[in-house]
Amino acid sequence: MVVISQNPTMKIEKIRDDIDLPIINLLNKSKAIKEMVRACEEYGFFKVINHGVPQEIISQVEEEAAGFFAMPDPEKMRAGPPYGCKNIGLKGDVGEVEYLILQTNSPHYMIQSDESNKFSSAINAYVEAVRKLACELLDLLMEGLLGSTPNPTTSSMLSRLIKDSESDSILRFNHYPPLDVPSDSPKIGFGEHTDPQIITLLRSNGVKGLQISIEDGVWIPVNPRPESSFCVNVGDLLQVMTNGRFVSVKHRVAVQPYESRMSIAYFAAPPLHATVSCLPGVAAAPLYRSFSWGEYKQAAYTRRLGDTRLNLFAL
Ligand code: GA4
Numbered sequence: 001m002v003v004i005s006q007n008p009t010m011k012i013e014k015i016r017d018d019i020d021l022p023i024i025n026l027l028n029k030s031k032a033i034k035e036m037v038r039a040c041e042e043y044g045f046f047k048v049i050n051h052g053v054p055q056e057i058i059s060q061v062e063e064e065a066a067g068f069f070a071m072p073d074p075e076k077m078r079a080g081p082p083y084g085c086k087n088i089g090l091k092g093d094v095g096e097v098e099y100l101i102l103q104t105n106s107p108h109y110m111i112q113s114d115e116s117n118k119f120s121s122a123i124n125a126y127v128e129a130v131r132k133l134a135c136e137l138l139d140l141l142m143e144g145l146l147g148s149t150p151n152p153t154t155s156s157m158l159s160r161l162i163k164d165s166e167s168d169s170i171l172r173f174n175h176y177p178p179l180d181v182p183s184d185s186p187k188i189g190f191g192e193h194t195d196p197q198i199i200t201l202l203r204s205n206g207v208k209g210l211q212i213s214i215e216d217g218v219w220i221p222v223n224p225r226p227e228s229s230f231c232v233n234v235g236d237l238l239q240v241m242t243n244g245r246f247v248s249v250k251h252r253v254a255v256q257p258y259e260s261r262m263s264i265a266y267f268a269a270p271p272l273h274a275t276v277s278c279l280p281g282v283a284a285a286p287l288y289r290s291f292s293w294g295e296y297k298q299a300a301y302t303r304r305l306g307d308t309r310l311n312l313f314a315l
Helices: 031-044 053-069 071-075 118-147 156-162 236-241 293-301
Strands: 003-006 012-015 023-025 045-047 083-088 094-103 170-176 188-195 199-205 211-212 218-221 230-234 250-254 263-270
Touching: 012 094, 012 188, 023 031, 023 211, 031 045, 031 118, 045 071, 053 118, 071 083, 118 156, 118 199, 156 230, 156 250, 170 188, 218 230
Parallel strands: 012 218, 023 045
Antiparallel strands: 003 012, 045 230, 083 094, 094 170, 094 188, 170 263, 188 250, 199 230, 199 263, 211 218, 211 250
8 A cells, every 4th residue: 555645844755555565684794795785785775684793782772762751851951962952064954853862982971870880881781782793794795795705904994994093983872652532644753865874774573663765755654563673774874885786775664553662873973084985996996986985974964854965076
């Protein structure tokens, strides 16, 4: 079934039936490589299972985050600037969301209100585990792109950027309070955008809401199952590095009636000074000029959430 509706900016859009994104089982590496590469080319999104992130690490951080968002507003405000509500970015975008944004290379992540330090230590354990997974996925993707006997220095190029102590990776907790009445047109928790970084690893509490748009004006809701999986998506930088072979796809989050959605996204990014360009051996004629992540990040923050930024760097 396709639902035709008008979004808040009066743009006509179609909402298609849910899709099951490709589910990649990391236990079988050679099959995983092929399937991941295909998924990055077709959807820019896939899910991973048997990912090696211990369930207790995930449960602990999810429990602490749920406890944090359940606190009264003044308590949440005590967390300081990592906490935000409704305002997204610096250019006036808003959404039905409250969040915590943490810089992962900062040794003291935290959250002033976390006196027991339980949330902070759960976050530290989670970041370490999820960073390891991001690096493994990037190494496998590089092997898929460059062939099975690549130069080891080239094949670990991306994961080294993420492991760098100056990596600008971010951890973001999002809480989307439920709609109290169902609505015909989607109520947007987080508006359409692409992720600026290299790759994003997302966990959710099993409540739907994520939608992707492979074709302009057509939105496809993503089935939140399996709950044990991570949803992975290509960011703008990976599109540049693969010269457009992997696609950074627009996505958004619609608020659900009666159910509150919580998600935790790890945005894997290089250091601010790192140069971003087409990877060696990927293409003869680059589609984008070289730039630093700092330059790209600034371009993202000086624009609106839904603006396309990659075309500013196209050759
Ligand atoms: C989208 C991905 C991440 O959530 C984020 C977002 C950031 C923010 O919320 O501050 C941005 C958005 C995101 C892209 C364009 C800019 C920056 C809001 C915005 C308008 C933390 C990120 O890195 O980029």
